[in-house]
Amino acid sequence: MADFILNWLVVSPAFAVPFALAALGLIVAEKSGVLFLGAEGFMLVGAMTGAGALITMGGHPLLALLVAMLAAALVSLIFAFLVVVLRVDQIIAGLSMVFLCQGLTSLISTQQGWTNRPISGLDPIALWPLSELPILGRLLFHQDAVFYATIAIFVAFHWISNRSLLGLRLKAVGENPDAADAAGVSVALYRFGAVLCGAALIGLAGAYLSVGVAKIWVDGMAGGRGWIAIALVIFARWQPWRALAGAVLFGCIEALIPRIAAAGIQVPQYFMLMTPYVATLAVMIWAALLRSPRTGQPAALGTPFVREERR
Amino acid sequence: MTRHILRLLAFGLALVGLSALPAMAAFKLKGEPKIALVIFTQKNDGGWSQALDEARQRLEASMGVKIPVVENVPENATAIRPAVELLISRGFNIIIGSAFGYSDTFKELSEKYPDVAFLNPAGITNGPNLQSFYGRTYESQYLCGMAAGAASKSGKLGFVAANPFGLVNWTVNAYALGAQQVNPNATVTVIYTGAWNDPVKERAAAEALIEQGIDVIGQHVDTPATQIVAQEKGVYATGHHRDLREFAPKATQCSSVWVWDRFLEPEIKKIIAGDWTPPAYGAFLSIKEGGTDIACCGDAVPKDAADKITAEREAIVNGKQVYAGPLADRDGKERVPAGQVLSDADLWKMDWFVKGVISQK
Structure with missing residues (x-):
């Protein structure tokens, strides 16, 4: 039993990381007031580019992840241009990005022959001497580079968001763009930057799916994880640490489902497939009962900014 | 893949438990036989669709004909109809589908174009010029x-x-x-x-x-x-x-x-020869019959x-x-x-x- 639990917990981070990174990417973008529904699409762009870069260029898998981040940021330029410059409806622009990315990744991967090709993937890095700790060593200090990077990114975002002028301005743009504009902050610039950074993180999440977890690219492999990340952000009320906790919860459950089946434990399988969503509902109900009705949603979320517009 | 196979259950129900319709006259092809394949995903998906495309290539070699393929035609009527009608307008008269989701549209098209033969793996509809098939x-x-x-x-x-x-x-x-x-x-x-x-x-x-x-x-x-x-x-x-x-x-x-060509080749030859009568509830192929x-x-x-x-x-x-x-x-x-x-x-x-x-x- 101890082995079962340890084996389960050791693989859980691999399932939690894509959710965590995608949710953080969404938070970064949405803190600036841009409603970002394209996560599923940008995960696909990242997943395909990561696998494709590894197949065509070889080299270190981390390089492929970097290329995937750049690719997602590049594609997000279209979205940023639509919603920041042209002020297109953010819901429609976000959804159409999903379809665009689905088609684009399918087209490119078919033409390049990247589908179903096994790739090498990431190796775990042991952080000696911490990796020698009993249980915790295997659990936290014998993971791959992206796991450590994810924690670093969360810490960095926490610091930027709460301790730096950059973070203050980002939040101001999302909460009250008129005030930010009056104070001399370029709303367009901050929103552009936030969308690009957010998309890069979501691209990393997708690339980790193909390069780090599945070690293969197939069409549409994000499998709805981008949508789950959107739910996570709402559930976390745009707070990164809560999003991380939610991602860990989802990751642990996703890793547990096949292990329960493989161990031959008789649980109705549809009940198991349902558990992540029941868990989300339960936590949301708990949060709703416990806290004030404030949602944490940026006040200007989804609203295009027009200078000196009357409302 | 998901949808067309999910709803195959219905195919099963259609296949059995019902009495056969009276024997129909054999289908007669008008004009030169021209075959085309319509696939609902990309053709090199590594699985289902690619197997079908490989069968197409073997058919081309063994029958000495060109069989063009149309990819990424999703499983809905608004996508299937124009793709198939374009093929028909260019003289194609043997159309091979690829999905459960093609069933209804193929049925409708087969009634509209009685001189064109339709074949659809994993489909659930059949008719005098339409045949669905799946493997055991x-x-x-x-x-x-x-x-x-x-x-x-x-x-x-x-x-x-x-x-x-x-x-x-x-x-x-x-x-x-x-x-x-x-x-x-x-x-x-x-x-x-x-x-x-x-x-x-x-x-x-x-x-x-x-x-x-x-x-x-x-x-x-x-x-x-x-x-x-x-x-x-x-x-x-x-x-x-x-x-x-x-x-x-x-x-x-x-x-x-999947070895669809082993089933399709004799079937297409029957269509060309003018003695093809699709079974009322489609074909459920064992190893012996291909598939x-x-x-x-x-x-x-x-x-x-x-x-x-x-x-x-x-x-x-x-x-x-x-x-x-x-x-x-x-x-x-x-x-x-x-x-x-x-x-x-x-x-x-x-x-x-x-x-x-x-x-x-």
Whole structure:
């Protein structure tokens, strides 16, 4: 039993990381007031580019992840241009990005022959001497580079968001763009930057799916994880640490489902497939009962900014 | 893949339990035969669609004709209709589909164009110039189960499957029955991922099975992720759709493969000759009739076991039934009485497992 639990917990981070990174990417973008529904699409762009870069260029898998981040940021330029410059409806622009990315990744991967090709993937890095700790060593200090990077990114975002002028301005743009504009902050610039950074993180999440977890690219492999990340952000009320906790919860459950089946434990399988969503509902109900009705949603979320517009 | 196979259940119901319609006159083709294939995904998806496209290429070679292919025509009428009508306007008169989701639109088009012949794998509609067909995959998976049983040292086999319903469950049960031909104590632990195309879930399932000491894994999903994990971890696997040695040459010991050309070639020749009368409820193809077969065996299958598999395949071609009675489920309830064979209707609604299958409810 101890082995079962340890084996389960050791693989859980691999399932939690894509959710965590995608949710953080969404938070970064949405803190600036841009409603970002394209996560599923940008995960696909990242997943395909990561696998494709590894197949065509070889080299270190981390390089492929970097290329995937750049690719997602590049594609997000279209979205940023639509919603920041042209002020297109953010819901429609976000959804159409999903379809665009689905088609684009399918087209490119078919033409390049990247589908179903096994790739090498990431190796775990042991952080000696911490990796020698009993249980915790295997659990936290014998993971791959992206796991450590994810924690670093969360810490960095926490610091930027709460301790730096950059973070203050980002939040101001999302909460009250008129005030930010009056104070001399370029709303367009901050929103552009936030969308690009957010998309890069979501691209990393997708690339980790193909390069780090599945070690293969197939069409549409994000499998709805981008949508789950959107739910996570709402559930976390745009707070990164809560999003991380939610991602860990989802990751642990996703890793547990096949292990329960493989161990031959008789649980109705549809009940198991349902558990992540029941868990989300339960936590949301708990949060709703416990806290004030404030949602944490940026006040200007989804609203295009027009200078000196009357409302 | 998901939708067209999910709703195949209905195909099963349509196939059986109904009396045959009065015999219809044979279909007559007008003009020169021109064949085209319409695929609902990209053609090199590594699985279902690619198998169909490979059959097309073999048909081109053996029949000496050009068969163009149209890719990425989604399973809805607004996409299928213009694609097919464009082909018809260019003189194509034998149209091959690729999906369950084409059923209704093909039916409608076949009525609108009575001089064009329509063939649709995994479809559920039929007519005087429209025929649906699917394969008895339990036969080939039974043979793969034998290979798995022979390659396994522990006698503990695993199986990664998409969703628990008839046409998936029949492959799981056949796999266990095949394995037990070689090793009577073999067990098959099956994990349903709930998705056809999610390599993340498939990898997690395969890894979890291997952690439990399972050393050969079969599959009925759409990606080769299971095979790739098996090869990484130094265990064995068997494949579905196509010969998955392409993706995991060391691990793959046997694959259940589609060989549609073996069915399509005589069928198309009949259409051209003017003596094609599609059966009222479509074709449900055994190894003998084309449709499904095996690519076997890898080097972990001993020579005598490989010979036994070849002999068993021969027996199936000559009429041996995988689901012949007496056959009980794992709770001891009799499912097929002695001297009888499981009917097609019972196959399509199979929701029980044979002894040795370990699954969730």
